[in-house]
Amino acid sequence: MSVETWTPAGPAxxxxxxxxxxxxxxxxxxxxxxxxDLEDAVAAVNKAQAREALIGNPVAADRVIVRINPADTPEHRRDLDAVQSTAYRVVMQAKVESAAQITAHGLPTIALIETPLGAVRVEEIAAAPNCVGLMWGAEDLAAGMGGTSSRFDDDEPDTGAYRDVARHVRARVRLAAAAFRVAAIDAVHIDIADVDGLVAEVRDAVAQGYTATACIHPSQVEHIRAGYAPSADRVEWARKVMDGAVAHEGGVFAVDGQMIDGPLIAQARAILARVTQG
Structure with missing residues (x-):
C-alpha cells in the first residue's frame, strides 16, 4: 500500500x-x-497496562506517534492490535531491520534504525511504500555492535561528540530519508543537563536538513524549537533570494554580493519552509 507524505506538526x-x-x-x-512509547519506556510487566492506557485515554491523534515493539517480539502484534483500536495511525517501529518488517502491517511507519543490520539496509527500508520517516538510535546501535558508548568520554578528545560509527549512521539515515522523500528525525540527546550539547546537535541537524529532533524531557523542547527556527537574518536573506529568483526567472543573480544559483535558491526555500513549520 502507498501512504500520503507525513510531516510532524513541529520539530520537537x-x-x-x-x-x-x-x-x-x-x-x-x-x-x-x-x-x-510501548517499547523501552515501559517495563515488561507493564506492557499490557500500557496498551490499555493507550486505548482508554485518547488525545489529539494528529499529534501522536505510537512507538511499537520490534517485529520479532511477542509484543509486536499486540501493539499493532492496540493501535488499530485507536485513532492513531502513525507508528514508530523499534529496531527495524528490513522493509518486510513494516510492510507486513502497512501502517504509516517511522522506521527506527538502531541495529547494525537496520543501518546497512536503511535504503531498502526507506523505500518501503508505507515508510513515512526514519529515525536512528545511538545507544542501541552501540550495544548491538558490542560497544560501550556511542560518544567520546570525558577524558577523550571531542568529549561528548558521537563516535565515527554513530556519525556514519546518522548521516546515512539522513541521506536515505532525502533520497526517498520521507521525514528524518534525529536521535535523542540523553544527557538532559547538557544543554550546550543539545543545542549544537540541533543546529547540526538543521544544517543537514533533518525534519525534527526527538527528546526525552520537556525542558529540551524549547531548545529544539529555537534551533529549528531560522534567525531573522537568514529569513531576510532567503526572502531576498526568492524575490531575486522571481525577478531573474531562475537565472544567476547576486544578493548582497553573493552569487545565487539553483542550490542556494533551494536552500532559501528550505529556510522559509522552516518559518512556516514554526
Missing part, C-alpha cells in the same frame, strides 16, 4: 511512556508531537 518530538496516561496531555501541551 517528545517521548512519553504509554503506561503513564496522566502525562499524555501535559506532554502534548509541552511539545509539537508526542511519541507514546
Amino acid at each position: 518530538l517528545l517521548f512519553c511512556p504509554a503506561d503513564r496516561p496522566e502525562r499524555y496531555a501535559k506532554a502534548l501541551d509541552r511539545s509539537d508531537v508526542v511519541i507514546l
Whole structure:
C-alpha cells in the first residue's frame, strides 16, 4: 500500500511512556508531537497496562506517534492490535531491520534504525511504500555492535561528540530519508543537563536538513524549537533570494554580493519552509 507524505506538526518530538496516561496531555501541551512509547519506556510487566492506557485515554491523534515493539517480539502484534483500536495511525517501529518488517502491517511507519543490520539496509527500508520517516538510535546501535558508548568520554578528545560509527549512521539515515522523500528525525540527546550539547546537535541537524529532533524531557523542547527556527537574518536573506529568483526567472543573480544559483535558491526555500513549520 502507498501512504500520503507525513510531516510532524513541529520539530520537537517528545517521548512519553504509554503506561503513564496522566502525562499524555501535559506532554502534548509541552511539545509539537508526542511519541507514546510501548517499547523501552515501559517495563515488561507493564506492557499490557500500557496498551490499555493507550486505548482508554485518547488525545489529539494528529499529534501522536505510537512507538511499537520490534517485529520479532511477542509484543509486536499486540501493539499493532492496540493501535488499530485507536485513532492513531502513525507508528514508530523499534529496531527495524528490513522493509518486510513494516510492510507486513502497512501502517504509516517511522522506521527506527538502531541495529547494525537496520543501518546497512536503511535504503531498502526507506523505500518501503508505507515508510513515512526514519529515525536512528545511538545507544542501541552501540550495544548491538558490542560497544560501550556511542560518544567520546570525558577524558577523550571531542568529549561528548558521537563516535565515527554513530556519525556514519546518522548521516546515512539522513541521506536515505532525502533520497526517498520521507521525514528524518534525529536521535535523542540523553544527557538532559547538557544543554550546550543539545543545542549544537540541533543546529547540526538543521544544517543537514533533518525534519525534527526527538527528546526525552520537556525542558529540551524549547531548545529544539529555537534551533529549528531560522534567525531573522537568514529569513531576510532567503526572502531576498526568492524575490531575486522571481525577478531573474531562475537565472544567476547576486544578493548582497553573493552569487545565487539553483542550490542556494533551494536552500532559501528550505529556510522559509522552516518559518512556516514554526
